[in-house]
Amino acid sequence: MITISIGTAVVALVVGFIFKAVGGAASSILADEFKASAPHAAQRIIRIAVRRIPAERREEMLETWLAEASEYEGRPLRALRFALWNCLVAAPLLARELRPVAVTSSGSARSRGVVEGARSRVRRVWNWLEFSQFLRALWTSLRDSLKASVRIYADAVRSLRPGVSQSGELMRDAFRIWLAAFIAVAASFTFAVRSLINLIGPYDYPRAWRSAAQLAVRGLLYASAGALTFAAVLYALEVLFGR
Amino acid sequence: MGSDHPRLTPQSLALLNVLLQNPADWKYGLELIEALGIKGGTVYPTLARFERFGWLESRAEEADPAKVKRPRRRLYRLTGEGQLQAQIALERWRRMLGAGDEPGKGGLAPA
Numbered sequence: 336m337i338t339i340s341i342g343t344a345v346v347a348l349v350v351g352f353i354f355k356a357v358g359g360a361a362s363s364i365l366a367d368e369f370k371a372s373a374p375h376a377a378q379r380i381i382r383i384a385v386r387r388i389p390a391e392r393r394e395e396m397l398e399t400w401l402a403e404a405s406e407y408e409g410r411p412l413r414a415l416r417f418a419l420w421n422c423l424v425a426a427p428l429l430a431r432e433l434r435p436v437a438v439t440s441s442g443s444a445r446s447r448g449v450v451e452g453a454r455s456r457v458r459r460v461w462n463w464l465e466f467s468q469f470l471r472a473l474w475t476s477l478r479d480s481l482k483a484s485v486r487i488y489a490d491a492v493r494s495l496r497p498g499v500s501q502s503g504e505l506m507r508d509a510f511r512i513w514l515a516a517f518i519a520v521a522a523s524f525t526f527a528v529r530s531l532i533n534l535i536g537p538y539d540y541p542r543a544w545r546s547a548a549q550l551a552v553r554g555l556l557y558a559s560a561g562a563l564t565f566a567a568v569l570y571a572l573e574v575l576f577g578r
Numbered sequence: 579m580g581s582d583h584p585r586l587t588p589q590s591l592a593l594l595n596v597l598l599q600n601p602a603d604w605k606y607g608l609e610l611i612e613a614l615g616i617k618g619g620t621v622y623p624t625l626a627r628f629e630r631f632g633w634l635e636s637r638a639e640e641a642d643p644a645k646v647k648r649p650r651r652r653l654y655r656l657t658g659e660g661q662l663q664a665q666i667a668l669e670r671w672r673r674m675l676g677a678g679d680e681p682g683k684g685g686l687a688p689a
Contacts (some may be wrong), residue, residue, distance in 0.1 A: 396622075398638070398649040403608040405648035421611065421618025428623040432630065 373411030377404050378417035387426035389433050396429070417571045528552050583663070584631045590624045591671050594664040597634075597656050603640050604637070604653035625654055633660030 372484060385397045400422045407414035461467070528548075582592070596613050597605065607625065611618050628634040637656050639650040656664060 395652065399652040402649040402651040406608055424619030425622040428619060429626055432623045432626040469600060
């Protein structure tokens with residue numbers, strides 16, 4: 336049975352009272368702060384949202400949304416919700432609707448012709464270089480060396496760890512881990528970056544920025560793939576030669 | 579439907595239905611959002627789509643921002659062509675679902 340002395344109970348009561356008083360005051364201050372800053376936050380969100388809209392319609396939509404958000408005066412949470420769910424969500428969809436359609440039927444026919452021409456040129460060069468034969472030879476060589484490597488690897492495993500006869504299992508484990516981790520990292524990273532760009536990126540940000548962003552994303556993906564491969568190799572080595 | 583017509587979803591039909599009730603009246607975005615109970619993420623792009631196809635016309639509110647103490651709203655209403663097309667589309671919808679079932683008023687319609 337747990338016994339509590341009177342002194343401990345008094346201390347607990349005092350501490351509880353202090354926490355309640357401080358918590359109450361803090362929550363009241365926070366609520367006031369939130370009420371005061373929510374309209375500004377809503378306006379800020381609307382300004383961010385209109386950056387996704389084509390420049391020629393930006394001012395118009397900014398005025399429209401600010402006017403409509405002002406209907407929620409005195410209701411900061413509603414204003415914030417309006418800015419988030421109506422403006423921020425609508426902006427990319429609206430941008431898609433307002434984007435001018437530049438491809439005409441004659442333009443598309445012309446571009447089809449260009450694509451066909453390029454394809455036939457590539458096919459001619461491909462045939463001239465006899466790339467098919469080269470690739471076939473390369474594949475055969477790769478396959479043979481892979482087979483040889485697996486054989487050497489399996490022999491090494493058998494000699495070092497007599498209990499592990501199925502070297503394929505170890506490789507499969509390492510590969511599975513690598514693949515799962517790579518997919519998880521790549522997918523979450525790409526999703527996060529794309530969401531961020533969609534959320535804050537202006538509709539017509541310069542091409543150089545876009546290229547830089549893509550380069551950064553690719554770089555990070557390759558870096559993570561490299562790191563994961565390294566980790567998978569370490570794991571395989573540990574499984575093989577650990578203990 | 580060909581490319582000379584906007585894509586019609588239940589939400590966009592509900593929007594047309596509301597606009598068609600008093601076609602001469604100008605309505606603003608938030609008014610339509612509240613009338614339909616649809617998110618603005620759907621309403622504003624749909625309004626832009628209908629405007630692009632000439633079914634809707636829009637103008638800025640005439641009120642003086644200094645006097646009303648807020649920026650000017652954007653107002654929308656159906657054009658003559660829009661009214662005609664909306665009636666045809668809604669008629670087709672009603673025939674498809676059975677009489678009395680209107681988009682935006684229960685049934686399969688948006689809340």
